[in-house]
Amino acid sequence: MAGAKEKKAEPLKLGIIGSGLAVKWLHWPALKKLNDKYRVVVCCDIDPKAAQEVARLAESDLNSPGCRVSTDYREVLAADDVEAVLLSLPIHLTSQFILDAVRAGKHVIAEKPLAANLEQGRELVDTLRGFTDTKVVIAENYHYRNDFAKVKEWMAAGRIGQPFLIQMVSRFWTETSSGFSSTPWRQDNQYRGGIFADAGVHQAAALRELGGEVEQLQAFTKSVHPVMGGLDTVVLNLRFRSGAVGSLVFAGAAKDQAGGMVMTDILGSGGAIHLTRGKAVLTEGNGKEARVVEEYNDPDHDGGYVGEFENFYRAIRENAPVVASVEEALKDWEIIMRALDSAESRSVVLL
Numbered sequence: 321m322a323g324a325k326e327k328k329a330e331p332l333k334l335g336i337i338g339s340g341l342a343v344k345w346l347h348w349p350a351l352k353k354l355n356d357k358y359r360v361v362v363c364c365d366i367d368p369k370a371a372q373e374v375a376r377l378a379e380s381d382l383n384s385p386g387c388r389v390s391t392d393y394r395e396v397l398a399a400d401d402v403e404a405v406l407l408s409l410p411i412h413l414t415s416q417f418i419l420d421a422v423r424a425g426k427h428v429i430a431e432k433p434l435a436a437n438l439e440q441g442r443e444l445v446d447t448l449r450g451f452t453d454t455k456v457v458i459a460e461n462y463h464y465r466n467d468f469a470k471v472k473e474w475m476a477a478g479r480i481g482q483p484f485l486i487q488m489v490s491r492f493w494t495e496t497s498s499g500f501s502s503t504p505w506r507q508d509n510q511y512r513g514g515i516f517a518d519a520g521v522h523q524a525a526a527l528r529e530l531g532g533e534v535e536q537l538q539a540f541t542k543s544v545h546p547v548m549g550g551l552d553t554v555v556l557n558l559r560f561r562s563g564a565v566g567s568l569v570f571a572g573a574a575k576d577q578a579g580g581m582v583m584t585d586i587l588g589s590g591g592a593i594h595l596t597r598g599k600a601v602l603t604e605g606n607g608k609e610a611r612v613v614e615e616y617n618d619p620d621h622d623g624g625y626v627g628e629f630e631n632f633y634r635a636i637r638e639n640a641p642v643v644a645s646v647e648e649a650l651k652d653w654e655i656i657m658r659a660l661d662s663a664e665s666r667s668v669v670l671l
């Protein structure tokens with residue numbers, strides 16, 4: 321048996337449940353960078369070809385010879401050699417699979433959002449309080465972004481004075497013939513909120529990272545996309561507990577030159593921060609007088625995927641605190657779900 325010290329450095333024995341696009345395109349580059357920390361024991365998917373493909377990748381990239389293939393997730397949960405599972409499933413399955421996995425004694429890293437609606441999310445968080453021996457990370461990569469950490473450091477040091485406004489814009493076209501939105505479960509919209517819920521939950525996490533907790537919100541929504549079910553266009557106004565105000569303009573059916581634009585401006589009493597993917601610019605003064613005081617370019621900008629898998633490993637092996645806990649993920653999800661309530665009820669919602 322491995323001693324405590326050896327166990328501490330041992331790679332985690334992972335089972336992958338749901339071997340689709342996010343695993344291949346987003347998790348894989350991160351896991352490859354952490355190949356001293358992860359071994360894949362089994363890959364599961366109801367589509368055996370998908371599981372097979374990821375199992376072969378695991379053999380070559382993650383030093384995981386003999387990685388098994390399964391089409392039944394219960395087989396993965398019953399396997400003694402699986403310590404932890406990565407759940408990357410259609411959104412409507414996630415919360416039930418998290419529960420099944422912790423009941424089987426497995427640590428879990430599960431893709432965002434944690435549930436298909438707010439009630440399900442709350443129930444999940446309540447039930448998980450009874451399972452203290454298993455670690456659960458919700459893979460909300462925005463909670464692990466280095467550029468956000470730098471911006472928070474500037475704000476905490478008073479570099480822009482008192483922050484009073486956060487303006488976030490996320491504008492992109494949702495392609496349905498290839499890529500993430502070609503998946504039938506997204507087009508059928510078996511969870512509340514459509515593209516806004518699936519993609520906008522990242523912006524909710526970003527708003528909370530940068531502005532802290534939200535106390536009031538009001539939203540106006542539209543459904544514009546010709547193929548995708550549910551909502552894709554949202555204007556969301558917010559008041560943070562800090563007293564700052566904010567807005568998120570989310571357009572998932574935007575056909576414009578900017579294509580794929582995500583940007584954030586934070587205004588403070590003494591300056592401003594402009595943030596795009598991996599790059600933050602701190603300025604003082606306004607108009608012609610404005611000058612750049614400091615610039616930050618994240619040399620490893622990957623959106624936070626390496627950070628989430630690193631945190632999961634350290635939570636299990638070193639008892640490090642989980643950053644994107646289910647409680648944090650529920651607060652992100654609450655912003656999205658309550659925004660839908662606000663739009664439906666035509667009212668301001670208090671959180």
Ligand SMILES: NC(=O)c1ccc[n+]([C@@H]2O[C@H](COP(=O)([O-])OP(=O)(O)OC[C@H]3O[C@@H](n4cnc5c(N)ncnc54)[C@H](O)[C@@H]3O)[C@@H](O)[C@H]2O)c1
Nearest residue numbers: 338339340341342365366367370408409410431432500503
């Ligand atoms: N963090 C991010 O940036 C990001 C980006 C894209 C997707 N995601 C999330 O990742 C998750 C998966 O999305 P995706 O784009 O990879 O979808 P996908 O459809 O490509 O992958 C899901 C896989 O789950 C499989 N599956 C369905 N039911 C199953 C079952 N009962 N047992 C085993 N496998 C089953 C499907 O066959 C499919 O291969 C979603 O939660 C999504 O929100 C996150």
